[in-house]
Structure formats: structure tokens, C-alpha cells
Amino acid sequence: MSLSNVAEARGAAALSPLYRAIWRWHFYAGLLVIPFMILLAVTGGIYLLKDEINGLFYKEYLTVAPQNAAYLPASEIVAKANFALPGTVTAYIPAASADASAIVTIKTEAGKQRVYMDPYNGAVLGQLDDSGLANTPFMKLVRKIHSLDYFGWLANRIIEIVAGWALILVVTGIYLWWPRGRDVGTFKLRSGTKRRPFWRDLHAVTGLYTGGFIFFLAITGLPWSGFWGDKVNTYANQAGLGYPTGYWDNVPVSTVPMKDAMTQVNWTMENAPMPESTPTGAPAFGLDKAVATFEDLGIHKGFVIDLPQSPEGVYTASVYPDDIDFERIIHLDQYSGKVLFDAGFKDLGAVGKTIEWGVSVHMGQEFGRLNQLLMLAACCAIILMSVSAIVMWWQRRPKGTLGAPRYPSDYRVARGAIAILALMAMLFPLTGLSILIALAIDILLPGSWRPKLA
Incomplete structure (x- = not known):
């Protein structure tokens, strides 16, 4: 070598x-x-030290003082964030623990911004450029240089x-x-x-x-990678070894791939089509009900909710914790609340599971601190x-x-x-x-x- x-x-x-x-x-x-x-x-x-570095240098954005009180409703937290930063709300991240902030992603003329909120009182803790899976601008820069x-x-x-x-x-x-x-x-x-x-x-x-x-x-x-990875993804999914194709048999889908519509998505599902809601003439059931539905379905804490951006859009919850067994994506019809798609690591094909597991180990997550x-x-x-x-x-x-x-x-x-x-x-x-x-x-x-x- x-x-x-x-x-x-x-x-x-x-x-x-x-x-x-x-x-x-x-x-x-x-x-x-x-x-x-x-x-x-x-x-x-x-x-590899992403969480530790983020926690050290972005503590004022990511953490709050734990309180013996209930969180504000998600819709109220989002409204306060949107008042502080006008724009189009695209995603909401509920607090993952008692000392964690809630996060609202807002699209503005300057690009997407994350507004960090105290979930107990709705106070604005600050705002940073949206950084996706990297969570903070510094780690996004490191990730982009790495690739x-x-x-x-x-x-x-x-x-x-x-x-x-x-x-x-x-x-x-x-x-x-x-x-x-x-x-x-x-x-x-x-x-x-x-x-x-x-x-x-x-x-x-x-x-x-x-x-x-x-x-x-x-x-x-x-x-x-852009070439090899894309080809393997395509061939694996065409062979039924990637994402679970049967999930779309009775669900309306768009031509938009998940990677273009979601804040975060795993490698296997990035080219899968986004499901669509079916407009009924009734108003959408709202973010608070969506949050409650996702929690009732037992999704792991730390999930991101992407909000519908059109009449056919869906509420999407996605989570990629250190333990890959809890990886999961759920799509809900924004009018009826019907589960259009619900799949996790266990549902993937052989190639999808192998690659997702390898990526998790590559990132130092699968087996904890060791x-x-x-x-x-x-x-x-x-x-x-x-x-x-x-x-x-x-x-x-x-x-x-x-x-x-x-x-x-x-x-x-x-x-x-x-x-x-x-x-x-x-x-x-x-x-x-x-x-x-x-x-x-x-x-x-x-x-x-x-x-x-x-």
C-alpha cells in the first residue's frame, strides 16, 4: 500500500x-x-465524530433545558418558526429527547434554513443553513469534501x-x-x-x-458514487433485490424520486417513486394529526417529517438511527391519513440490506462506540x-x-x-x-x- x-x-x-x-x-x-x-x-x-462535534459547537441550537412539562403542539412550533422566518415550511423534526430542540425547515429566497426551537415554550434558539443528514453546516461541508x-x-x-x-x-x-x-x-x-x-x-x-x-x-x-452506485441501485431494484416493489401495487405514485422530495433517504430507496395523496375536496388533516399517527405507528425517535408541498403531496416520516434495524420510511395520504407506504430495513431485498448494513458500519454506527x-x-x-x-x-x-x-x-x-x-x-x-x-x-x-x- x-x-x-x-x-x-x-x-x-x-x-x-x-x-x-x-x-x-x-x-x-x-x-x-x-x-x-x-x-x-x-x-x-x-x-465519525459528527454527533460529538455538533454537540460541542452547536449546543445552543441543538439542546434545551429539560422541563417537567408537555411539548407545544407541532403546528404551534411551526407557526412560531415561520413567523420568525417567513417562507415555505418543508419539514419538521420533533424533539428526539427531553433536552433536544425541535427543528423547522423553511424554504426562503436565500435557500433552505433550519430554525431551532424550544419545544416547551416555542422560543427561537437560532437558525442555520439546512444540512440534511449532516445536521450542521460544518458537518455538511466535511461530508461534501469527503465525497x-x-x-x-x-x-x-x-x-x-x-x-x-x-x-x-x-x-x-x-x-x-x-x-x-x-x-x-x-x-x-x-x-x-x-x-x-x-x-x-x-x-x-x-x-x-x-x-x-x-x-x-x-x-x-x-x-x-455517481456512476457505479447509480447503476447498481438501478439493477438491484429491477431485480427485486433493493426496495420492496410490491408496496406500490395499489398506491398512486408520482414520477418524482424520493431523493428529490425528502430531507433524508437511504441509498436503496433514493430512486423509488414518491406516493401521491388523492384529493377528496376535504382539507388536509394537519401536522399535529400526522405526528400523532407516526408516533402511534411506533417509528423510532429522531424522525424527520417532510410536509406535502402540493395537493398530491404526502406526509413522510423517515428515520435512520444508529441501529439499522429501526431504519424506516412511512408515507401518509394528507387527506385520509391512510398509510401509503411503510417499510424498514427488514423489508429490503438482499442487496439493499447488504449495502445499508455496510454503509452503517462504514459510518461507525452499527455496533455503537466500538x-x-x-x-x-x-x-x-x-x-x-x-x-x-x-x-x-x-x-x-x-x-x-x-x-x-x-x-x-x-x-x-x-x-x-x-x-x-x-x-x-x-x-x-x-x-x-x-x-x-x-x-x-x-x-x-x-x-x-x-x-x-x-
Whole structure:
């Protein structure tokens, strides 16, 4: 998992075309991935501490003094918020605990804003830009940088390519570490070594124990990518392995996907259609009744209610707590109160369940504090591994060259390396395209230029 030589070439095995080819492609993978790995590890580590950081820096917005009194009706809280900030109310988040604020999302000319309210007396605690699942503007920024959405459409596709190359990095790194009769595959740091062997051992050992986490984080992060994730979502749902299609058999639906109409939605359901209410000529039954209905249905606390924005719109409650078993979406007809859709984690197909579970673990939620600390340790290890790779590369790099491992003597013999790359190309098309470009450059590069790269 490096920009550099994981093991000094020792013996005939190290000089084989296969070893040289894999070593070279490990170098290329590291060259592309390491800057992003550091960025992802730093932002991912920060996001793992989302609740703690939000609670520390946004305490005046998120918390209130608990009182021995009932909350105000939701409609009254919303009215007070809308009086303080005129606009169109789009969502309401009831207080999740006795010391939590209630939140009202209002669409204004300046964009969506969240107004934080004391649920006991309706006092306005403040307002912030709407941040969706991230809850606060700072964490939204961290999340957007982590996915590279902050830098635009092209950068988001690059992160998808990087994830594929990270998998190549893990596979080739384990191959290079494997002893094969040589004193290379160490499981621990060795004392009394020279500077470069120390960094090599630090990199190899850290990479060995972190490789599984890198593989897991890359795989579970890919569903959120713009190209690969969207295609997998479409194919899974078409095959009945994603969201429960039968729920729409007797329900009117719109052409609007849930991701465009809801404050928050899970990966599996984001492209599912929004149900529609059936106007009856009677007025809508109102937010207070909607809140009571959702609570009677037993939805987990911390849910968000998206309000209907048209005569055909619905009341929607969605919740994504740390325990994925309580994940749930409920849609209600705004006139009759009829449940149009009610599904949770248990209702998803095999692919939907697998990906939702993976995302929950990826975000450090599924197994509580242990999960959070384990993912945080993995982020720190990724940074350490990346830094050791950079140091190693700098130490062994001949002056005036890139310092890439030498070309294999015969690329035709290195079928193992080609097989690894071909498999990755088939599984991850954007990564495959970048592999073809890199392979073409590697093979077709004029001989006079090659000394600068080796």
C-alpha cells in the first residue's frame, strides 16, 4: 500500500516479471490514491465524530433545558418558526429527547434554513443553513469534501476511480508482502534496522492490518458514487433485490424520486417513486394529526417529517438511527391519513440490506462506540501508512526521476498482474477506463522517456 518499494528485491522471485509488474502497478495505484486516501481518512475521521462535534459547537441550537412539562403542539412550533422566518415550511423534526430542540425547515429566497426551537415554550434558539443528514453546516461541508461533491461533478467521478484503485492497492500490496521464502512478510516492526527498512516495515505492517479496512471502506463507499452506485441501485431494484416493489401495487405514485422530495433517504430507496395523496375536496388533516399517527405507528425517535408541498403531496416520516434495524420510511395520504407506504430495513431485498448494513458500519454506527472507535483507528492507520509510503518513496527515489519500479522484462509473462487489473476493470468501469489509459501510457511510452520514470 505504497508509492514505493514494499520489499527490497531479494532473490529470483523478487526479480520475476510478475513481481516487477505487480510492484510497478502498486506504485501507480499509490501515486494516484495516496493524496485522496489522506483526504478521505481525515474527513472520514472527523465525520465519525459528527454527533460529538455538533454537540460541542452547536449546543445552543441543538439542546434545551429539560422541563417537567408537555411539548407545544407541532403546528404551534411551526407557526412560531415561520413567523420568525417567513417562507415555505418543508419539514419538521420533533424533539428526539427531553433536552433536544425541535427543528423547522423553511424554504426562503436565500435557500433552505433550519430554525431551532424550544419545544416547551416555542422560543427561537437560532437558525442555520439546512444540512440534511449532516445536521450542521460544518458537518455538511466535511461530508461534501469527503465525497468530493464540494468540487463538482467531475471530482465526484474521480473519487469513484480512486476507490477502484484503492482495491488494486490492497490486492497488490498483499502480494508484495507475501514472504514466498523471503524475510519480507513481517507481522511486526523489527528493531535495529536501517532508516528505509524501518519505514518499509512500518508501511508493510500498517498496510497489512489496515488493508481489510481499506477494502471494506472502498466497497461500502462506492454505493454513494455517481456512476457505479447509480447503476447498481438501478439493477438491484429491477431485480427485486433493493426496495420492496410490491408496496406500490395499489398506491398512486408520482414520477418524482424520493431523493428529490425528502430531507433524508437511504441509498436503496433514493430512486423509488414518491406516493401521491388523492384529493377528496376535504382539507388536509394537519401536522399535529400526522405526528400523532407516526408516533402511534411506533417509528423510532429522531424522525424527520417532510410536509406535502402540493395537493398530491404526502406526509413522510423517515428515520435512520444508529441501529439499522429501526431504519424506516412511512408515507401518509394528507387527506385520509391512510398509510401509503411503510417499510424498514427488514423489508429490503438482499442487496439493499447488504449495502445499508455496510454503509452503517462504514459510518461507525452499527455496533455503537466500538464501531466508531474501530473506524477512527482505521482512519489514523491509513494516514500513517500513506505518510510512510511518501517517506519511503522520497528516500529511494533517484534524483531527477519519478522513482517508479522498473519495467518487467516481459509483460507477456506478467499475466497475474494483468488478470488483477482486468477483473477490477470489469467490476468498476470508470476505474477500468483509467487502467486502460495508464496501461497504454506504460507500454507505449517512448524508450527515451523511461529513464525519467524508473
